[in-house]
Amino acid sequence: MSLSDDFSGFSLIQNAFASSTGVTTDTRTANEGKLFFALKGDNFDGNRYAKKALEQGCIGAIVDDPAMAQELNGVILVDDVLSALQSLARWHRRKWKCPVIGLTGSNGKTTTKELLKAVCKSRFPGVQATLGNLNNEIGVPLTLLSAGANPDFVIVEMGANAQKEISLLAQIAEPTHGIITNIGRAHLEGFGGVQGVIQGKCELFDFFRAEGTKTKEGATVFVNAMHPILLEISHSLPRALFGTQKHPPFVSQVHDDFTMSWTDLTGAEHGPMHCQISGAHNFENMMTAASVGLYFGVSAEACSKAIAGYTPDNNRSQWIKTDRNDVLLDAYNANPSSMESALTFFEGIAKNATDSDAFVAILGDMGELGDYGTAAHKEILDLAVQKGIKVITVGSLFHESAKTHSSVASFMSTAELTEHLRRSPLKGNKVLLKGSRYIALESALNAL
Known part of the structure; x- marks a missing residue:
């Protein structure tokens, strides 16, 4: 699927979005002022619900069924609704001047996203992040379009079940910075094995390579130096390493299942810090959040306070x-x-x-x-x-x-x-x- 800012109806969609209260793909949230995108799936066709969305107060509906365009007023006909949604999201994102973090990995994506959001909030009160698990080809555009015109900081979680999916999400979100939490044995069926997982997750870093000088100045990937595979696939990119004594911040001491101390970029130790989540894998997620926070000017003390205060509520840890x-x-x-x-x-x-x-x-x-x-x-x-x-x-x-x-x-x-x-x-x-x-x-x- 290709993204384009030049297709029939796109200027109408831009204008409709600018005067809307937001976008929706679900008639349950299609209310006054929203712009409805009639997505299709294996078992549903959103074009059939365009009329209902308009009756509920939506200012317009984006459809790809010519019959709907002839039958209803207030609709915009496009070749493919999903592509139109993705193109609108990229157009909207290109207005921003703030950091945009692209975040993927086999495990720990959502926990890291929530920790990072908590850490960054002290310096960037308007930080926006993926809601729940909206991290696919539909969820990422919805995340971007819900972030407003001038966010301070945006964290975009990117999930994938197969190769080429992260590549598409990166093209939509155009991140200025990237994180791969880890690469493990997840979604092996879709990726075709472990090597496929590596190639699929690496697509985020490949985005930065492909962009080259077009990438915004200061673009950096954050790499946990405890993972040799991440070191290998990031070797040619501007990167900030973390997670080991040679590359702080790192966990300096684990006191018990919930308590650890960590060392910042200056060599100062912080802790013991009692956390609401536990385990070595979560301590790694915490250091990812701390590394990004410190890079963007969040104090070590603020990082500690945010990490210690984070309590999961999403069936994770x-x-x-x-x-x-x-x-x-x-x-x-x-x-x-x-x-x-x-x-x-x-x-x-x-x-x-x-x-x-x-x-x-x-x-x-x-x-x-x-x-x-x-x-x-x-x-x-x-x-x-x-x-x-x-x-x-x-x-x-x-x-x-x-x-x-x-x-x-x-x-x-x-x-x-x-x-x-x-x-x-x-x-x-x-x-x-x-x-x-x-x-x-x-x-x-x-x-x-």
């Missing part, structure tokens, strides 16, 4: 205390890399506890692994059992792997798990809930 157990809810998504990190962290807690038997890992299937699915689930389950953690699995893929482990209780669905927990409740345990979004492990919380 949330500790929830129920009447019976302490639950680590990390059920927004899962892949082999994030599963391994979560299990390693959970094992560390168990080793430091007086009763390691009171630790239960409830693992849900990992999606989008394709041909790698069977082997990946066996690998993760074997790892969990080797760590000596009591394991319960949910989903058909883990169910197959569990047949070789007599100690593992296995359920085909979260509903089955919930029913079991109500009959045989867990009490006085620390429980890890980790699985892909479609397993919806958070729905078992009321039984824990």
Whole structure:
């Protein structure tokens, strides 16, 4: 799909957007003053809802069905509505003079985005960031178009399931700075394997290479020096390294699961700092946010305060205390890399506890692994059992792997798990809930 500022109807769309209160693709939010984009998908056609959007008060509707253009007043006909939305977003973004951070990675994108937003807010009160998980070819344009005419600072999360997707998102958002949190075994089906993941995530850095001298002055990528692959793919770019003693900021000491100290660019140490999220992977996310914050003039003290004050509320790394157990809810998504990190962290807690038997890992299937699915689930389950953690699995893929482990209780669905927990409740345990979004492990919380 190509982006263009020169197609029939684009000037009309620009004028309509300028007089609107914002854009929408959903009739549930299509109200007075909005500009409606009639997107199409595999199971829906937004053109059919253009009339309803106009009746609800939208000032216009962008459609790509000629019949709708003939039938309705107030519509603008284009060849492709999604392309028009993306082109409008890029046009709008090009008005800005502020830093625009493009953020991607296999794991930790959303947590890093939220941490970075919190860190930057002290210096850039008008900071804007991707809402929720609006990080795809539709979500990124909506993020840009919702940011207003003169934001102070913009953070654009970019997700992908296959190659060429990050490339498109970078063309839309035209970031001035870039971050790849890490590269792991995620979305292997769409990317065609680990090498495909590397190539796909590298598209963000390739954007800066392709732009060359056209890129805004001062464009920089932020690279965690703990990850050799990130060092390799960023070697020819202007970059700010962080994460190691040689390249601060870095975590200088981990005091316990929630408390760490860190060293800034001057060599000054900050901490001990008690955080609301835990684990080595999250400490890396914190240092990413600190590195960017320091680069843009946020004080080390303000970085510490923002990081310590961040509390997740999105099914990611949330500790929830129920009447019976302490639950680590990390059920927004899962892949082999994030599963391994979560299990390693959970094992560390168990080793430091007086009763390691009171630790239960409830693992849900990992999606989008394709041909790698069977082997990946066996690998993760074997790892969990080797760590000596009591394991319960949910989903058909883990169910197959569990047949070789007599100690593992296995359920085909979260509903089955919930029913079991109500009959045989867990009490006085620390429980890890980790699985892909479609397993919806958070729905078992009321039984824990």
